[in-house]
Amino acid sequence: MWVVKKRKGRFNFSPSEVILVRCCSWALICFLELTRQGIMSRPMLVVFLFLLLLITSQFEWRQQLANEVDANSSESQKLTQISKREEGIKEKIILSQEKNIQMLNELVRSLREQLQQCWNKTESLNHTASSLTERTVELEQHQILDD
Numbered sequence: 001m002w003v004v005k006k007r008k009g010r011f012n013f014s015p016s017e018v019i020l021v022r023c024c025s026w027a028l029i030c031f032l033e034l035t036r037q038g039i040m041s042r043p044m045l046v047v048f049l050f051l052l053l054l055i056t057s058q059f060e061w062r063q064q065l066a067n068e069v070d071a072n073s074s075e076s077q078k079l080t081q082i083s084k085r086e087e088g089i090k091e092k093i094i095l096s097q098e099k100n101i102q103m104l105n106e107l108v109r110s111l112r113e114q115l116q117q118c119w120n121k122t123e124s125l126n127h128t129a130s131s132l133t134e135r136t137v138e139l140e141q142h143q144i145l146d147d
Contacts, residue, residue, distance in 0.1 A: 020056065024055075
């Protein structure tokens with residue numbers, strides 16, 4: 001079937017549709033007149049009408065195929081746009097995750113430094129405590145010896 005668009009009270013046919021309708025109507029009028037005058041037999045008129053039907057249906061099928069191709073191309077364009085948007089969103093998510101990973105790595109580094117400082121302080125305190133213990137033992141031994 002032909003696609004007829006009505007705009008502002010008028011029907012808009014494509015130029016090829018107008019030409020096809022004019023040619024078919026002209027040919028039909030000619031063949032009807034030839035049949036009326038007896039120049040063409042009725043079986044010939046039936047064959048002509050069959051051919052006319054075949055030609056117009058071929059034209060309609062081509063129009064439908066063209067419309068389907070246009071619809072498919074617009075759908076593929078929409079799908080392409082959607083996939084581009086999805087890729088953009090995925091990239092943003094990846095960048096956000098990379099920033100979070102960097103922040104976590106910095107926190108781990110900072111915590112390791114703090115842990116190392118704690119170990120150093122503990123070692124220093126242990127060393128001081130052991131030296132104090134040694135000094136206390138020495139003093140106690142001296143006091144025992146002095147008594």
